[in-house]
Amino acid sequence: MLPSPILALITITGAALVSATNVAQLQAALAAGGVSAVYSTNSNYSTVTAAYNRRFTISPIAVAYPTSDQQVATAVKAGSQQGIAVVARSGGHSYIANGLGGTNGSLVVDLSKMKSISVRSSNNTALIQTGNRLGDVAVTLNAAGRALPHGTCPYVGIGGHSGYGGFGFTSRAWGLTLDTIKSATVVLANGTIATASSTVNADLFWAIRGASPSFGIVTSIEVSTFAAPSSATVFEYNWNKLNVSAASNAISALQTYAATNIPAELGLELVFGAGPSKNTVYMGLTGAYYGTGDYSTILAPYLAKLPKPSSKDITPGSYINSVATLGAPDSLNTSSKPDDTDTFYTKSIMTPEGSPMSAAAISAFVKYMANQGYTSDTAWFVEVELYGGSNSAINAVPLNSTAFSKRDILFTLQLYASSANYSPPYPADGVSFVNGMYNSIINASPANWSFGAYLNYADNQLANATSLYYGSHYARLKSIKGSVDPSNVFRFPIGV
Ligand SMILES: Cc1cc2nc3c(=O)[nH]c(=O)nc-3n(C[C@H](O)[C@H](O)[C@H](O)COP(=O)(O)OP(=O)(O)OC[C@H]3O[C@@H](n4cnc5c(N)ncnc54)[C@H](O)[C@@H]3O)c2cc1C
Ligand SMILES: *[C@@H]1O[C@H](CO)[C@@H](O)[C@H](O)[C@H]1NC(C)=O
Ligand SMILES: *[C@@H]1O[C@H](CO)[C@@H](O)[C@H](O)[C@H]1NC(C)=O
Ligand SMILES: *[C@@H]1O[C@H](CO)[C@@H](O)[C@H](O)[C@H]1NC(C)=O
Ligand SMILES: *[C@@H]1O[C@H](CO)[C@@H](O)[C@H](O)[C@H]1NC(C)=O
Ligand SMILES: *[C@@H]1O[C@H](CO)[C@@H](O)[C@H](O)[C@H]1NC(C)=O
Ligand SMILES: *[C@@H]1O[C@H](CO)[C@@H](O)[C@H](O)[C@H]1NC(C)=O
Ligand SMILES: *[C@@H]1O[C@H](CO)[C@@H](O)[C@H](O)[C@H]1NC(C)=O
Ligand SMILES: *[C@@H]1O[C@H](CO)[C@@H](O)[C@H](O)[C@H]1NC(C)=O
Ligand SMILES: *[C@@H]1O[C@H](CO)[C@@H](O)[C@H](O)[C@H]1NC(C)=O
Numbered sequence: 001m002l003p004s005p006i007l008a009l010i011t012i013t014g015a016a017l018v019s020a021t022n023v024a025q026l027q028a029a030l031a032a033g034g035v036s037a038v039y040s041t042n043s044n045y046s047t048v049t050a051a052y053n054r055r056f057t058i059s060p061i062a063v064a065y066p067t068s069d070q071q072v073a074t075a076v077k078a079g080s081q082q083g084i085a086v087v088a089r090s091g092g093h094s095y096i097a098n099g100l101g102g103t104n105g106s107l108v109v110d111l112s113k114m115k116s117i118s119v120r121s122s123n124n125t126a127l128i129q130t131g132n133r134l135g136d137v138a139v140t141l142n143a144a145g146r147a148l149p150h151g152t153c154p155y156v157g158i159g160g161h162s163g164y165g166g167f168g169f170t171s172r173a174w175g176l177t178l179d180t181i182k183s184a185t186v187v188l189a190n191g192t193i194a195t196a197s198s199t200v201n202a203d204l205f206w207a208i209r210g211a212s213p214s215f216g217i218v219t220s221i222e223v224s225t226f227a228a229p230s231s232a233t234v235f236e237y238n239w240n241k242l243n244v245s246a247a248s249n250a251i252s253a254l255q256t257y258a259a260t261n262i263p264a265e266l267g268l269e270l271v272f273g274a275g276p277s278k279n280t281v282y283m284g285l286t287g288a289y290y291g292t293g294d295y296s297t298i299l300a301p302y303l304a305k306l307p308k309p310s311s312k313d314i315t316p317g318s319y320i321n322s323v324a325t326l327g328a329p330d331s332l333n334t335s336s337k338p339d340d341t342d343t344f345y346t347k348s349i350m351t352p353e354g355s356p357m358s359a360a361a362i363s364a365f366v367k368y369m370a371n372q373g374y375t376s377d378t379a380w381f382v383e384v385e386l387y388g389g390s391n392s393a394i395n396a397v398p399l400n401s402t403a404f405s406k407r408d409i410l411f412t413l414q415l416y417a418s419s420a421n422y423s424p425p426y427p428a429d430g431v432s433f434v435n436g437m438y439n440s441i442i443n444a445s446p447a448n449w450s451f452g453a454y455l456n457y458a459d460n461q462l463a464n465a466t467s468l469y470y471g472s473h474y475a476r477l478k479s480i481k482g483s484v485d486p487s488n489v490f491r492f493p494i495g496v
Pocket of ligand 5: 136137139333334335
């Protein structure tokens with residue numbers, strides 16, 4: 001028996017006022033549409049609502065498991081009719097648990113029962129349902145000799161990844177994952193199943209390529225695929241101990257090297273971690289080369305600027321081997337084992353190509369890593385990912401042709417600190433450690449420095465988040481949001 005709705009507010013802490021009647025009506029609407037769902041009263045609720053980032057404990061109203069576009073539409077309508085926020089979950093790897101709503105009291109539309117992929121050889125496209133994860137997408141495309149640009153972690157979902165960006169070592173040649181989208185099927189706030197392409201719902205098509213979570217649930221994307229390269233070499237160099245000047249030089253020399261005529265088929269990043277003693281850092285140089293000829297000749301001018309590495313690991317092989325090497329220890333087929341978890345806080349900085357990091361900013365940053373980084377009780381790393389440089393396909397896309405907010409990026413920096421054992425509790429000083437690292441760069445940079453932040457490295461504690469995440473696109477995004485989701489059904493932290 002349901003008691004009076006006013007007296008029986010569902011005890012989901014922090015949720016907007018959702019009554020037992022609302023939940024009962026949601027449940028009835030989902031059941032009527034044949035959509036299975038898990039509620040807080042079910043024994044598997046805590047398992048299905050566990051966040052990848054265990055810094056977050058989120059209690060959604062329900063997690064629905066649609067099997068078709070029509071069922072996704074049923075779920076969206078059922079949630080919006082009860083005033084409940086609706087969010088999609090693809091791989092669940094959001095850094096701030098936005099796949100669970102990011103805050104309590106949402107309806108999660110989990111896409112894991114929508115995993116078809118069809119590769120069309122007639123026009124080199126693939127139609128990919130957004131319940132898929134990157135490893136499975138790579139395996140399936142590769143079986144047909146095709147490939148897509150995307151990140152390295154096999155368990156990341158294609159839904160979130162392609163909605164906000166999607167960077168991997170093929171991106172300098174092929175662009176971000178979102179740059180490959182030709183059309184999409186999107187369930188809108190009112191339950192309409194819409195097509196979006198350059199010719200149909202062009203505003204929506206623009207918005208979902210950079211900010212999709214705020215505009216609808218993308219149930220499938222049609223992407224342009226690339227011929228899988230005939231070979232690929234993954235390289236990793238390690239410096240176990242670099243002093244501040246050598247590590248600073250490695251960053252500034254990369255800025256210089258990137259501006260020389262390096263091929264698009266070269267992708268790389270620097271990785272930093274705690275050094276073996278104060279005033280030192282660990283550094284790695286990881287990347288892959290997908291072109292013809294010897295990668296080492298191409299990389300030689302950069303390596304010549306660095307001390308001799310402590311070790312190196314070079315893995316030549318097929319394209320799919322390179323995806324597997326970069327994804328290790330996870331295997332590409334994600335049905336082989338369940339997903340991992342972590343407990344972490346992250347910030348990002350996208351640096352402008354026309355105004356790279358200053359010597360002062362690099363020095364302050366490296367000093368911070370070598371000192372505060374040495375004493376930090378977190379397990380931290382920094383990635384300096386090369387988005388730009390000569391011949392980068394990412395920056396060749398005109399800024400206004402998608403909602404992705406920056407097309408003049410040299411580096412995307414990821415500042416990432418986990419708890420020491422990757423499990424809760426998160427140390428009390430973890431967030432301030434990352435903020436201090438971020439500030440070491442920003443405070444030593446020009447006041448008008450036109451940097452940005454990357455939505456796939458989501459941070460819900462970022463000052464000036466709207467401007468850093470959405471840049472000059474925000475006004476247009478707001479206007480499209482007003483027409484396709486006027487009552488803000490798709491709402492969550494750092495959304496439009
Ligand atoms: C281990 C690890 C490695 C990573 N490596 C890389 C990397 O190499 N390169 C890179 O660019 N990024 C990388 N990322 C970041 C990753 O791209 C983002 O976390 C991404 O948003 C995760 O997508 P998801 O579908 O797994 O997450 P989810 O939590 O399911 O979704 C993320 C956001 O997208 C929304 N969303 C999901 N599916 C849809 C959909 N179909 N329609 C509309 N909205 C949707 C969700 O509501 C949520 O707001 C990595 C993350 C992790 C955890
Ligand atoms: C969300 O709910 C959980 C469990 O009920 C609770 O621990 C947490 O504090 C709530 N979060 C917020 C932001 O209220
Ligand atoms: C959750 O448990 C119910 C039975 O209690 C089961 O029917 C359902 O399939 C489970 N769902 C998931 C996603 O595990
Ligand atoms: C590609 O071909 C498929 C049929 O094989 C078709 O449905 C689709 O519309 C085509 N896409 C483009 C972008 O031409
Ligand atoms: C992953 O492995 C399972 C079980 O062996 C198989 O059914 C599935 O087709 C594989 N997935 C891909 C993408 O190859
Ligand atoms: C820093 O390391 C470099 C490279 O190993 C070395 O040449 C240089 O002398 C070192 N500087 C200091 C101050 O120790
Ligand atoms: C991009 O669009 C904005 C408006 O959204 C406009 O002000 C700007 O001039 C455009 N930029 C280019 C390069 O077209
Ligand atoms: C930033 O300010 C400096 C002077 O402090 C000026 O030279 C430069 O042009 C400005 N850059 C931008 C992008 O406004
Ligand atoms: C936020 O960004 C805007 C636009 O770039 C800038 O003018 C403003 O100074 C920034 N504010 C803060 C607090 O950083
Ligand atoms: C649903 O919203 C879309 C976008 O605003 C609109 O074009 C469509 O007419 C709406 N459908 C209904 C049934 O209201």
